[in-house]
Amino acid sequence: MGLHRATLGRYAKLRYTAIEPLARCYRRYAALHHATALLAAKDAIFAARRAVAQRKRHSFVPSLAWPTVASGAWTKIALTMDEITSTMAKITSTMAKIASTRSGFASSKAGFVLTKAQVASSYADEISQLPIQNWRSAISSRPFHW
Structure with missing residues (x-):
């Protein structure tokens, strides 16, 4: 069974630009994890409020009774x-690693472009020093053409 053309295109794109999809996937995971943590905090806050309200209804001294009931919920919130906080720190460090990798790729690409420009300028220097009738033979004798 062959792969669909769009699937092959996506695979090729992933192979050549693997950093951006990885970052996108990690951002989705981090957002999901962050939302889950926020929902857990919200649930803990509601549980603490319910415990306090219930304790106040059934207790004659609510000011003394509610901290012991709600302390477990506050621990969960903390x-x-x-x-x-730790998830956000992990996200920040991962994004910094991705940014440094991207800058490394950019610098290596710039180095390659610079090398290509240096080769072209050295060819231009050699050609400018040759007599005019020999420049075609000098270009054709090069190991590769641009």
Whole structure:
């Protein structure tokens, strides 16, 4: 069974620009994880509010009773916020790694372009020093053509 042409095109694009899809995939994962952590924090806050409200309804001294009931929920909120902070730190470090990799690719590409320009300028210098009738034979004797 052959692959669809669009699938092959996507595969080729992924092979040659592997960094951008990786970054996009990681951003989606991070956004999903971040949203999950936020929902967990929201649930913990609602649980704490429910516990406080229930304790206030059934207790004669709510000011003394509610911190012990809600402390577990507040611990969950603190842990969730720590998870959010660590996830954001991981995202930041990964994006920094991706940016440094991209800058490395850009610098190597610039180096290649510079080398190509140097070769072209050296050819131009050689051709300018040749007599006019011999420049075609000098160009055709080169190992590769542009």
